[in-house]
Amino acid sequence: MSGWVKIVGLGPGADSMITPEVTAALAEATDVVGYVPYVNRVAPREGLTRHGSDNREEIRRAEAALDMACEGKRVAVVSSGDPGVFAMAAAVFEALEAGKPAWRALDIQVLPGISAMLAASARAGAPLGHDFCCINLSDNLKPWALIEKRLRLAAIADFAMAFYNPRSTSRPIGFERTLDVLREECEPERVIIFARAVSTPEESIRVVTLGDATPEMADMRTLVIVGSSLTRVIERAAAPLVYTPRSVA
Template identity: 70%
Template structure:
């Protein structure tokens, strides 16, 4: 990524620890003239001469994407930042949606998606390997999809015996939805299935808590929490250095 021609890199900053940002993303950040993203993620980028930071609110993804595309078309070197991986419930899809809806000349831009370590994978690694066999990821926010669709996907995933990773489980605006999720899981999976609450993984505020579904409470999760529910095969191995949660590689 060099020269004066404008480009966009849609980059994942990982779950929080700077050590988990990939060298590819770091190089793009160094080459950028402009950083675009949700304010808390932009705040993770150090200020320097020649770099402009464009922070915005959480619910203006398409406007943010269009702004980035406009600047790249004008010759700027733009990095659109997301936490985790930009292709997982993040900005890559928003940029391409804005691209499809925007001027035809945007389609000639150099646009690259630079992967990052997702909260889902970071949480799984901290706990052991709960995603060691087939799994699915579900965003529990109903901002962009109806709640009945969330419940349907949840029931089908439980019926298929996937391990399940949940993004955006509970917010101040949605305090009761996760209570319903736990009810559905207990009905479908029983009270003994292990559930991991991994909060602020890779930051100084990191907290991991594994409990059986029967003892899980909605207030164990917030928007900084990744929730992973095991399949029927997921095991908890107790040991002096801390328990390991893992799902075996085979299923019969």
């Protein structure tokens, strides 16, 4: 079977943050499948067909990619950031496990990308320099009660935390509730970083305390990092640097 599926990460936004491995896969692909804005990041060329679809069609998108690979096509399934972090890799494997037996014989690879949390952390300094966790605040695929439980336990365990999908027009209340949970479990001086559109011309990095944070500081293009109790801010003439020490007394 000559077709293949490569599930690739396009990084947080800048072309310079796409890995050479992903660039090579895209150059070999006959078809690109993904959410419309991500597919549009792949330049059109002769011999390449781009298949954009809605953000909530992950399983159908994955099934279509697997079917095309069975036809001998070389299919790149694209995600922003890293495909294994709240993205298409898991969706492809969900489809694979429940789908056609022939799909399991395909050459399927996951090619990593630079995730938004790592890009945001690097821009701010090293806030994820010690133990941390990553939580998707969207309740589209899981109940809010589970999100709240994980938030509360992560705060009690004193992890630094990276939040994906903090706030959208369809979910305006979730991040407000997130801040309420954090304020119940953490001191008001806890450091929070709002990293918006990292590596794009619209990039902004804002460092505040939990006491000063407001829901309006985040949107769907924002990656939020909450420090642990040990996270420090180094003030200087340029933008402050935020880091979490590597050791605990």
